[in-house]
Amino acid sequence: MEFKRVTSADADRFRLLVEAYWSELMPDAETVKSSAARDTYFSQRFPFAAEPRIYWGIIEGDPVGFISLSITEKTALINDFLCCARETPAGLRFIVG
Numbered sequence: 001m002e003f004k005r006v007t008s009a010d011a012d013r014f015r016l017l018v019e020a021y022w023s024e025l026m027p028d029a030e031t032v033k034s035s036a037a038r039d040t041y042f043s044q045r046f047p048f049a050a051e052p053r054i055y056w057g058i059i060e061g062d063p064v065g066f067i068s069l070s071i072t073e074k075t076a077l078i079n080d081f082l083c084c085a086r087e088t089p090a091g092l093r094f095i096v097g
Contacts (some may be wrong), residue, residue, distance in 0.1 A: 003055040006066060008048040010056075015042060017066065021082045045080070052079050 006014050022032045031041040046054055046068065057065040065083035069076055 001064070002058045003067070004058055006046075006048065006054040006056055011048065014046070014054075014066070017063075017082070017084075018042060018046065021080070057083060 019032075019038065022029070022038075026032060030037065032038050046052075048054070052068045052070040054066060054068045056063040057067060066080070067078060067082075068080040070079055071077075
């Protein structure tokens with residue numbers, strides 16, 4: 001797997017993946033119950049120009065998930081991690097979007 005930085009140009013596509021992640025992980029959380037709450041939480045959780053660092057996980061050119069990392073001089077913390085899979089006639093295939 002290779003990793004590629006998620007940029008603000010990827011925001012719409014990335015947001016779709018994050019909202020699916022939230023619906024699985026925390027469907028009843030106050031932070032995702034309304035559109036305004038999701039907007040606020042997304043912008044706080046995933047600022048593209050600062051920490052944390054957000055990367056697509058890519059296999060064979062296709063995004064298969066993401067990882068969000070906070071890195072300091074002495075530590076690294078995984079904030080969020082998601083890897084998706086979809087079954088195809090050729091077998092299990094990892095796909096995002």
